[in-house]
Amino acid sequence: MKADPTSIPSRHDGPPHPLWLRMTHWLNALAVLIMVMSGWRIYNASPLFDFTFPAGITLGGWLGGALQWHFAGMWLLVINGLVYLCLCLSTGRMARRLFPVTPRGVLADARRALAGHLDHSDPRRYNQVQRAAYLFAILDLVLVVLSGLVVWKSVQFPMLRELFGGYDAARLIHFYGMAAIVAFVAGHATMALLVPRSLLAMLSGGPRPPRSDKEIAP
Ligand code: HEM
Structure with missing residues (x-):
């Protein structure tokens, strides 16, 4: 290839x-x-529901x-x-x-992951499933922060409150956003433990880049 x-x-x-x-x-x-x-x-x-933590x-x-x-x-x-x-x-x-990311690319990489054919050798390159998951986590955190603003200061942010469909809807969205980020972290931390090299790179920075182009293997 x-x-x-x-x-x-x-x-x-x-x-x-x-x-x-x-x-x-x-x-x-x-x-x-x-x-x-x-x-x-x-x-x-x-x-909100009939259970507590x-x-x-x-x-x-x-x-x-x-x-x-x-x-x-x-x-x-x-x-x-x-x-x-x-x-x-x-x-x-x-x-x-984190880009490019396309539905077709995400599906192809998901299939490759399930078949055990994904390459993790280069920590500089995220596969498309990772890219989609990271973009989802970033957008979800933005949503959780904005809906949290409405739950906290509903009167001071009337436009934001209306955008979320009112106080009660913002509270539900805040809860579901939390659930989504917990699900992301569970999958993300599991993947990091399954590929320890990626975890070490996120702790130490990863392998240093070559000092000159001559150092790069042909
Ligand atoms: C708690 C919420 C977390 C969020 C929202 C989050 C989000 C992200 C994002 C957005 C990236 C990509 C960053 C970039 O390249 O710009 C990333 C990378 C990474 N995260 Fe997290 N993370 C979280 C927790 C964790 C935890 C608990 C672990 C480990 C147990 C972890 C391990 C890693 C690793 C190893 C990478 C690099 C992946 C790779 O090189 O293949 N993260 N994370």
């Missing part, structure tokens, strides 16, 4: 995962953990404590998320790593 030119390392490439990416990724993981666990405790005080997997101890964790985590999630998005866009990483 013909080599994909974007997968050939060049000395102009940075490390697969630069420091800013690793820092924002792990801070984001911490923020999501705080938001989800404290959110479950807030939900338990006034459940076991107290042992919630954060904050009581409603007031959980709200404080949720609002503190919110700043970390939003500020860190904006830093990630700004750097991802301005460095061109978003265009290089």
Whole structure:
């Protein structure tokens, strides 16, 4: 099969995962953990459905404590998320790593993954299933933050509230958005553990790029 030119390392490439990416990724993981666990405790005080979350997997101890964790985590999630998005866009990483992505490409890579034929040797290159999943996680977090704004300050954000279909609809969307991010993290963390090289690259930055074009194998 013909080599994909974007997968050939060049000395102009940075490390697969630069420091800013690793820092924002792990801070984001911490923020999501705080938001989800404290959110479950807030939900338990006034459940939307006929179930509650076991107290042992919630954060904050009581409603007031959980709200404080949720609002503190919110700043970390939003500020860190904006830093990630700004750097991802301005460095061109978003265009290089998360695009292109097409329904046909996602299906083809999903089939290859199921047949055990996906190549994980180059941490610079995400397959299309990964790209779609990462874009979904980013968009879902944006949705969760915006619907959270409506639940928090419904009167101050009337246009946003109407966009979500009202306060009650925003609360439901906030809940389903949380469920989607929990499902993403479960699948994502499992994949990271199944491909330890990818996890090591997200911790250390990954193999250094060649110092000159001569170092690149023909
Ligand atoms: C908690 C919420 C999380 C979110 C929203 C999230 C999101 C993402 C995104 C968007 C990327 C691509 C970043 C880029 O290249 O610009 C990524 C990469 C990655 N994440 Fe996460 N992540 C989360 C948690 C985790 C956890 C808990 C682990 C490990 C146990 C993990 C391991 C990784 C690894 C190893 C990569 C690189 C994948 C590769 O090189 O093939 N992430 N994550």
